[in-house]
Amino acid sequence: MFVREVFRRFRRNPQLFLMGILSIFFTQLIVNVFIVGYLELDKLGTFRGDAFSVRAYFPDDVTTGQAEEVAERLRGYPEVAEVTIVSREQARLKFLEYFDLREEDLPPEENPFPLSVEAASPRVEDVPSLAERLRETGSFDEVLYGGRNVELFLRFYQMLLSTGGVILLGVFVFSLVVITNVIRISMQSREHEIQVCGLMGATERFIRRPYLYEGFLQGIFAGLAAFVVTYLVADFTLEFLHAAFPFFPWVETEDILVPTLVVNTAMGGFVGFLGSFVASNAVLRGKRRQ
Amino acid sequence: MFVREVFRRFRRNPQLFLMGILSIFFTQLIVNVFIVGYLELDKLGTFRGDAFSVRAYFPDDVTTGQAEEVAERLRGYPEVAEVTIVSREQARLKFLEYFDLREEDLPPEENPFPLSVEAASPRVEDVPSLAERLRETGSFDEVLYGGRNVELFLRFYQMLLSTGGVILLGVFVFSLVVITNVIRISMQSREHEIQVCGLMGATERFIRRPYLYEGFLQGIFAGLAAFVVTYLVADFTLEFLHAAFPFFPWVETEDILVPTLVVNTAMGGFVGFLGSFVASNAVLRGKRRQ
Amino acid sequence: MEGMEFLEFRRVYKIYHNGVRALTNINLSVREGEFVFLLGPTGAGKSTVMKLLSREEVPSAGDVWLDGFRVNRLEDDHLPYLRRNMGIVFQDLRLLPMRTVFENLVFPLEVMGLRRTVMNRYAREVLEVLDLEEKRNHLVEWLSGGEKQKLCVGRAVIHQPKLVLADEPTGNLDGHSAYEMVSGLFQLCREGGSTVVMATHNERILKAFPGRRVYLDRGEIVRDSFRE
Amino acid sequence: MEGMEFLEFRRVYKIYHNGVRALTNINLSVREGEFVFLLGPTGAGKSTVMKLLSREEVPSAGDVWLDGFRVNRLEDDHLPYLRRNMGIVFQDLRLLPMRTVFENLVFPLEVMGLRRTVMNRYAREVLEVLDLEEKRNHLVEWLSGGEKQKLCVGRAVIHQPKLVLADEPTGNLDGHSAYEMVSGLFQLCREGGSTVVMATHNERILKAFPGRRVYLDRGEIVRDSFRE
Numbered sequence A, B: 001m002f003v004r005e006v007f008r009r010f011r012r013n014p015q016l017f018l019m020g021i022l023s024i025f026f027t028q029l030i031v032n033v034f035i036v037g038y039l040e041l042d043k044l045g046t047f048r049g050d051a052f053s054v055r056a057y058f059p060d061d062v063t064t065g066q067a068e069e070v071a072e073r074l075r076g077y078p079e080v081a082e083v084t085i086v087s088r089e090q091a092r093l094k095f096l097e098y099f100d101l102r103e104e105d106l107p108p109e110e111n112p113f114p115l116s117v118e119a120a121s122p123r124v125e126d127v128p129s130l131a132e133r134l135r136e137t138g139s140f141d142e143v144l145y146g147g148r149n150v151e152l153f154l155r156f157y158q159m160l161l162s163t164g165g166v167i168l169l170g171v172f173v174f175s176l177v178v179i180t181n182v183i184r185i186s187m188q189s190r191e192h193e194i195q196v197c198g199l200m201g202a203t204e205r206f207i208r209r210p211y212l213y214e215g216f217l218q219g220i221f222a223g224l225a226a227f228v229v230t231y232l233v234a235d236f237t238l239e240f241l242h243a244a245f246p247f248f249p250w251v252e253t254e255d256i257l258v259p260t261l262v263v264n265t266a267m268g269g270f271v272g273f274l275g276s277f278v279a280s281n282a283v284l285r286g287k288r289r290q
Numbered sequence C, D: 001m002e003g004m005e006f007l008e009f010r011r012v013y014k015i016y017h018n019g020v021r022a023l024t025n026i027n028l029s030v031r032e033g034e035f036v037f038l039l040g041p042t043g044a045g046k047s048t049v050m051k052l053l054s055r056e057e058v059p060s061a062g063d064v065w066l067d068g069f070r071v072n073r074l075e076d077d078h079l080p081y082l083r084r085n086m087g088i089v090f091q092d093l094r095l096l097p098m099r100t101v102f103e104n105l106v107f108p109l110e111v112m113g114l115r116r117t118v119m120n121r122y123a124r125e126v127l128e129v130l131d132l133e134e135k136r137n138h139l140v141e142w143l144s145g146g147e148k149q150k151l152c153v154g155r156a157v158i159h160q161p162k163l164v165l166a167d168e169p170t171g172n173l174d175g176h177s178a179y180e181m182v183s184g185l186f187q188l189c190r191e192g193g194s195t196v197v198m199a200t201h202n203e204r205i206l207k208a209f210p211g212r213r214v215y216l217d218r219g220e221i222v223r224d225s226f227r228e
């Protein structure tokens, strides 16, 4: 009965119906950008161990054995995922590689590089506190971490976490406002009809019900559309990115599927329903006050 | 007369009027993201001379005088903005600084760093071709440029340039579709009225005119709103970014003002007008065919 | 006299928000099952009386009582139930657009939550009386003026309400149809016990039917008579 | 006879898209300046005749001629100019909502691009005749049924059109107002030279006025007479 009513509404004014879908669809796309961004950051934070590790240099007089001992102790820390000892020779080779120098560019007599450990943290946020703890042990001459790169990334990450909530809330409110207005317009264009219904003895619940269905369905449709579009775009883009920057840990399309589908349909339906509810309340209250 | 008519429309159905504004406003915000992104990229490409410069290493036997000569020749190239000679001593100091090493960490006997020139290009796109030209001169042992960083940046830049057009076109079409639908709904909700006007001898031009004004005004308002919001957000964000990453060449708020204002009002007004035109055509044609 | 009348206006004034004095000191009581013609020139306030009864408008002063309830003080939540005991023929028809004749006709029943089979049964009967069976599934937009008006009357009586408010229900009907329509309302009143208030300008109808006549002029009741 | 009549139906059929035969083989000619009453029961096809004249509908077969133009073949671009020579009182009124009485009244003048001072002059005169001066700046929603109908008639004649189509223009008027209204139309016809086609069920009006009477029944012309 009510699905038929919604279908009639669609036939009567497809533009308006599609507008509702479009608005939720659009905001769901933004939500999806955040979901994908979050998943990507999550992946980055977890896997880029090399970039987000702390390097601690031992004093010159520490032997490999002593270093092993310290490393063992570090492995007990909760924020440490992995500890690697970098010997003085390994450090020298790494240096040569990094600067693209030849063996004979460096003086062969002495190796200036100190013994060090690399302690990787599973989460990028833990890097500064890990560095702090390493410093406190007193075993090291110097404790460094990725410096600018990590700091940049950290600040960006924190900014995203702190503003992400605000932005998502904004998007949510925005889509709510739009769908509310669409339903409101839809009701206003039938204001006369609604008034007649009321004069025939229809309760507000009776009048409101098809609009709630309408909003809910619009939300679900919009969510599904956003999911499909996101899937297609992500599949294409990620394939491109994987090919273009293979060394970078891009998220896989499959990782995106379930979270976006769930969030889009749930949030879409919820926003649609809530929007209809708010709109119908406003219109009916306006009518009553008349 | 017509402004009064538009005002009456607004009063009669503010929701619908604001929807039109909202849709254009929203797409203009996206356009603004692109404008700011483009300006930022532009600034990056122009000013990050250090990151996007090519470094060419002379063979060991080249003297400072010979190097000066080569550098002079390079200054004549169109893609070269600046050429600096980096002496062997300068290279050594830079190295120490970069790796945070002390003077005594390096063997004092011999300086392993070769004499080099740094040639900065005014635009990041020119870096690879500049490197190629330097290689072709035969004066150098080795020609290197930022490697991964520049390459990443270049690919990103190219991606943005190639997809940016597509995305902007998409945004344009999207906002056109939305405003068209809004005007269409606006006309359909007055379908009865439009029909009566026709029966009273109103020409289509007469009927359509207020809708064109309406769309145009909505577009202008939306453009202005987008401009103001962009200005406020950009001002805040850029201040934050300038403070957080002072070394990075962020665009200044003032650089954004004029381009966004011009693009927003022009594009907003145009899209609004075009949308109304398309919508009124569609509705009137539908009516005629009836 | 059993205390209170079925319908009563007590010192009712109505001044619209634009300052128009539509009703001035209206006192009127109507017994249950009475048939009342409301007469008077254009702008006299007939429709306003109807609107106060259905709570489409509220009086500026005074009280409107209906079936023991003070209509102007009724809570919003109770209004639908008040209106389900009413049938209204609007002067401007107010059919639901984009719906069929059948859907419009049974709307008062649908609102009460009756089942489709019941609605069908009621509708068949009324459509036959109105001579609109053939147009059962036509959209109301496709009806002629008179057919629309008949449909409105049908919609107002299909649920056999206790009160029928008929505001100029014969304006678009030919003499014969108008006569039949009012006969039907009289029958509903006599046999079904409904109270009917009907505003009309149709002089032939007035000549043909008995009943009470309340004359309004410029918002005041100027005469209240009865014709056998 | 100067060859062609002002208004002519030649073997006109109208079958609506839902299959309803509204008009069957209508042949009718009306001279310029004639006053024609269109009579017949509900659903006879009176409004359909009007709609064919204003090109709101096109005939399924046959031709409708008006003032030398074949209305059913007229190009869309010419329609507005055809309609500016017409004044229509719609059976369902069709006032422009959310506009004032004045704005509705002068709409046919506004459409022609007349200046405001001219519109004011015309409007003052008509409002006086209609007795609506006080309500000049009221929204049409605030009018009573009869006042709306009077306004519709005013809108149809304000630009002194060559043809007035009045579809049941007295349905919501009291006897006196109805008489005055039709007198006004007669005067327009006699003195202004306009042709008037009026559909009505009002028997008192028919008794009071002379003129040609065309009777329709089930889409066919069953009688065409003249009463002095």
Ligand SMILES: Nc1ncnc2c1ncn2[C@@H]1O[C@H](COP(=O)(O)OP(=O)(O)OP(=O)(O)O)[C@@H](O)[C@H]1O
Binding pocket: C016, C017, C018, C020, C021, C022, C040, C041, C042, C043, C044, C045, C046, C047, C048, C049, C091, D141, D142, D143, D144, D145, D146, D147, D172
């Ligand atoms: N919604 C409204 N707002 C303001 N004024 C109104 C409104 N409705 C009616 N009026 C005014 O109140 C007066 C009475 O109107 P009402 O509709 O009751 O008259 P009526 O007796 O039904 O007339 P008619 O025979 O023309 O239908 C009129 O002067 C009218 O202009």
Ligand SMILES: Nc1ncnc2c1ncn2[C@@H]1O[C@H](COP(=O)(O)OP(=O)(O)OP(=O)(O)O)[C@@H](O)[C@H]1O
Binding pocket: C141, C142, C143, C144, C145, C146, C147, C172, D016, D017, D018, D020, D021, D022, D040, D041, D042, D043, D044, D045, D046, D047, D048, D049, D091
């Ligand atoms: N738009 C339409 N679509 C389909 N059928 C229609 C349409 N308009 C009218 N009809 C049908 O055509 C027939 C003639 O209608 P018309 O409106 O011409 O009657 P009328 O003589 O004006 O009647 P009334 O006196 O009730 O106004 C009726 O049966 C009606 O149902």
Ligand SMILES: [Mg+2]
Binding pocket: C046, C047, C048, C091, C167, D144, D145, D146
């Ligand atoms: Mg009335």
Ligand SMILES: [Mg+2]
Binding pocket: C144, C145, C146, D046, D047, D048, D091, D167
């Ligand atoms: Mg008719």
